[in-house]
Amino acid sequence: MDLASLPDFALPLLAAVLAGGLIGFEREWRGRAAGFRTHILVCLASCLLMEAAVSQGAWRFAALPGTEIVSDPTRMAHGVLTGIGFLCAGVIFRAGFSIHGLTTAASLWITAAIGLLLGAGLFELAATGTVLTVVILAALRLVSVRLPQQTIVDAAVVWRRDAPGAEEAVEAAIGEIGGSPGGDRYELLDGGESVRRTFRLRAVGDESLKALASRLRALEGVTGYRLDPRDD
CATH class of the missing domain: 3.30.70.260 (ACT domain)
Known part of the structure; x- marks a missing residue:
């Protein structure tokens, strides 16, 4: 991979910033612990790591003679989604008998998944997931306000x-x-x-x-x- 290939990586990274920003804006608006910047960074980091995984053939290491490099990007996805669990745990807290932060933790988790999809080049699926996530967090919240609380x-x-x-x-x-x-x-x-x-x-x-x-x-x-x- 050289400088000439950077434009190919720009679109997924910019899309990750946009998707993370859309989801994070709702959480920022609600005043949650993980907001605008956190969701952008989670989505961007997931996209970067998946981009690196799918470009494993361009990594700087010398393969052994007579061997063939077989890339398995799903292993990177497993690692990212496992690691994001530690960040999600940090936004969940207990006050008395009440548990808070579960929705924010779920939004971080799905933001990481969307970043992985963008890094893998699945733009349509990532866009659909982003729209559905924003609808669930924002639009359904407006619906619930009109219902007996x-x-x-x-x-x-x-x-x-x-x-x-x-x-x-x-x-x-x-x-x-x-x-x-x-x-x-x-x-x-x-x-x-x-x-x-x-x-x-x-x-x-x-x-x-x-x-x-x-x-x-x-x-x-x-x-x-x-x-x-x-x-x-």
């Missing part, structure tokens, strides 16, 4: 242990928006002076969460709470 919420409420009827009042407030009166976990805090109990419930829209927060603030004996909606 049922959000799984992990709630943690803290009240004074000596407050009469505090637990029953908290259960009643949780039950008003569909929460189960059964708690996932009990904890004693502040040397046994406070109790923290966690709940898992479904909320329809933001207004129900606001109403629950207002109700919890008004309960006598409640000293703190946390409402953690799940959102990827």
Whole structure:
């Protein structure tokens, strides 16, 4: 491979930058940890590595006499998709009982796959995958906004242990928006002076969460709470 062959590699690389940018823009717009630049770099790196794999005959090494070089680009694809798993794991985190970042990790994974397709010269398949990915991330998100929003919420409420009827009042407030009166976990805090109990419930829209927060603030004996909606 020499300088004369660089134009042949330019189109896949530019397409990788475009595809990664389109997918990363949606994640950047949502304020996710892996955004515009990260997706571009993932797609570009995958394309570069696949380009190198399909051009193995031009690598600078001397084959043994009487041997024949057989290129297997799929091995590079396996290595890239395995390695991208470590990057995807970095954007997944846990807050309480909620898991966040799964959609961003999936977008990084498919961005790497699109880069591999571009590096292999499968432009039509890569373009189709890019369009479908953007539609799934952006357009379907707009559709879901118009649907009744049922959000799984992990709630943690803290009240004074000596407050009469505090637990029953908290259960009643949780039950008003569909929460189960059964708690996932009990904890004693502040040397046994406070109790923290966690709940898992479904909320329809933001207004129900606001109403629950207002109700919890008004309960006598409640000293703190946390409402953690799940959102990827």
